[in-house]
Amino acid sequence: QVQLVESGGGLVQAGGSLRLSCEVSGRTIYSNAMGWFRQPPGKEREFVAAINWSGHTSDYLDSVKGRFTITRDDAKNTVYLQMNSLKPEDTANYYCAFRTAREIELYSTEYQYWGQGTQVTVSS
Numbered sequence: 001q002v003q004l005v006e007s008g009g010g011l012v013q014a015g016g017s018l019r020l021s022c023e024v025s026g027r028t029i030y031s032n033a034m035g036w037f038r039q040p041p042g043k044e045r046e047f048v049a050a051i052n053w054s055g056h057t058s059d060y061l062d063s064v065k066g067r068f069t070i071t072r073d074d075a076k077n078t079v080y081l082q083m084n085s086l087k088p089e090d091t092a093n094y095y096c097a098f099r100t101a102r103e104i105e106l107y108s109t110e111y112q113y114w115g116q117g118t119q120v121t122v123s124s
Contacts, residue, residue: 002026002113004096009118012086016122020081022096022115033099034072034079037108038092038120045095049081050104059104064090086122093117 008020020036035050049070051058058070069082079096097111105111 004115006118053102
């Protein structure tokens with residue numbers, strides 16, 4: 001059974017930073033792309049960032065480019081999302097996603113396993 005457990009969310013002031021972690025169990029993340037999505041209050045889930053199997057390719061939502069960084073540690077079977085210069089519009093429940101393929105995709109339907117989410121709240 002594949003499980004993804006996110007952590008690191010919380011309440012932060014605008015301009016602050018948070019680092020989200022996603023620890024995977026039941027399957028190795030090696031050779032698999034990983035992603036982060038978010039769902040703001042009252043809105044649809046949206047793509048935030050993804051990283052391919054090797055870590056050499058990543059992609060980001062335009063509004064987080066230059067502020068967020070996705071990384072992976074295959075030895076720890078964990079993916080991270082470093083979030084800097086946070087804005088109130090970044091407030092959302094953040095989900096980690098596992099794709100059973102090597103290259104990244106932007107669509108949530110392309111990811112097969114999901115975590116329960118971690119809440120990020122940015123106050124102004």
